[in-house]
Amino acid sequence: MIEVGIESVGVIGPGIGGWRDAEAMLMSPEGFDIGAEHPRRTPARLRANERRRVTPLISMVMQCCEDTLSRNRNGGTSMRSVFASSCGDLLIVDRILSDLTLPGRPLSPTDFHNSVHNAPAAYWSIACGDNSASTSMAAYDSSFSAGFLEAVGSVKQHGGRTLLVAYDYPPPPPLRAFRPLAAPFAVGLILGDTPGRWRVEVTLEETDAFDSMRDPGLEAMRLGNPAARSLPLLERLANKRAGSVKLPYHANLAVAIDIAACADD
């Protein structure tokens, strides 16, 4: 069992432009529409030339990071980071794969450098001028749980704070048939070695049991995007009540998160 603090949460998803929207949605889920667009804001921290290069996915991730940091009580944007995503930017990969079928295989250099899995992390570090260590990782449908463990490990090993961002975006048509994600979703957490707003205890358990969402719309969201596998945790954080959640990890493994205490807003 490992104890860490959750200092802040950020969420972008269908009809959700930040943690405040998510809190309201999780308290009364009737209005949740998985087909709704997410409210879009231009990433404020990016320089104009970088802003022109970003893709819808990078934009969503930046928006989520900014939302997470906006309620960051300890101030300061400098912290280690973990970016977890199953698919990365398949919109760009699809463009590259299509270009590779053309005579002469004319790839766009910007597309190519944006195609690396750590592109969102790189844009974020550039936007914040943050030299801290950052990792970008993937674990298919278990990407959120994997990222959460990595972020907990980062806090445990290095102290201080670690930003975790998990995100995925539905692929464009040819690939969507083989990887059908329901809607864009991104979640950010700041974990730290002080209690924060929520003090949580984390255990890796050998079990196939895990929590799901009672509301059918939110359950469809949970199943429709690897980052939304975090929803049972987010619901618990929104309720501000002590208690525990289990999130699915790999077969016969679950991440148990026990929320021991939470501070008022």
Next chain:
Amino acid sequence: MAAQRDALLAERTGLRPMDFDGVGPNTWVGRVSGVEDVRLPTSLRDYECRNNRLALLAIETDGFAAAVRRAVLNYGATRIGLFIGTSTSGIQQSELAYAARNPGESALPGDFRYATTHDLFSVAGFARNVLGLRGPAHIVSTACSSSAKVFGAARRFIHAGFCDAAVVGGVDSLCLMTLYGFNSLQLVSDRPCRPADRSRNGLTIGEAAGFVLLEPRSADTEICLLGYGESSDAWHMSTPSPDGAGMARAIRAALDCANLGPDQIDYINLHGTATRANDVTEDKAVHGIFEGCAPCSSTKGFTGHALGAAGIVEALFCCLAIENQVAFRSLNTVDVDAAIRSPILLETQSKPITNVMSNSFGFGGSNTSLALGRPP
């Protein structure tokens, strides 16, 4: 490992004129022979792709699978983590599927599989199955630092108690996306890459797979991961921060983590891609810290740049350097760029080697340095 050691000592390159794709850019490649002939176990046929074939080739070499089987008996299958670096996974399968469509057709062929080939986690799922591992697992994908960063992930997971031991690795295979992508950035040489050379004009793309079993130190331990350091340039997507500050930060963090001073490093395996920008920037970082006290070389003249697998390959070369007490030469380097001040090895050098450092730097300014050495 023996074949690698022999080639390094005999100063024999594995690079050859481009023979991967019929059309191809005018370049050389570090293609691994025989990958095409590898067949996956029948029960894992859904995982068929070049990347997983390459992974299997490495798993079945050097008694690695047997060592992991012993570890499973020792620690239990759920107590061994698996962390693999890759940048493009089995994307070649998608390249083939896109190319197989008729003009005007959007849908991919029905027998195309995404999750077990193109998807980043594919090689981790495959290796988990082959090795019978049931513990924590993920892919690190930070371009060319991916399989250096897996050492940090393993150390954190073990420290946190999520596992007791870990298999770390790196697997990246040739594909059109990287060949034409680096070509579009004008970073690919038309000749075998020449790290640190005055005439260097780009990298040679290679492919590789490598694995390491990390266990808590025991009386039998011969080589340790002494430390690792990670940083971000926070500068640009595809060029390093010109002052080398981000790279220097990773190197210092690795030395601090290992509790070593610069004068205690006996050999540095450089990232040394042979692009104009990387080699001179890396030298600023390295020379600023080591001030010429440690001999340096890039081994990419032997292997090419294996991208997401470069970190693990070069960490293993560092192990060979310690085992054989030899610092490898910078192959294909004849006339060192006057702007590069670190001592670049133009000849293979036998010398006492206790501690070594390996640098891996990736697109987006993802920097990692590893310190490896004899148990302190």
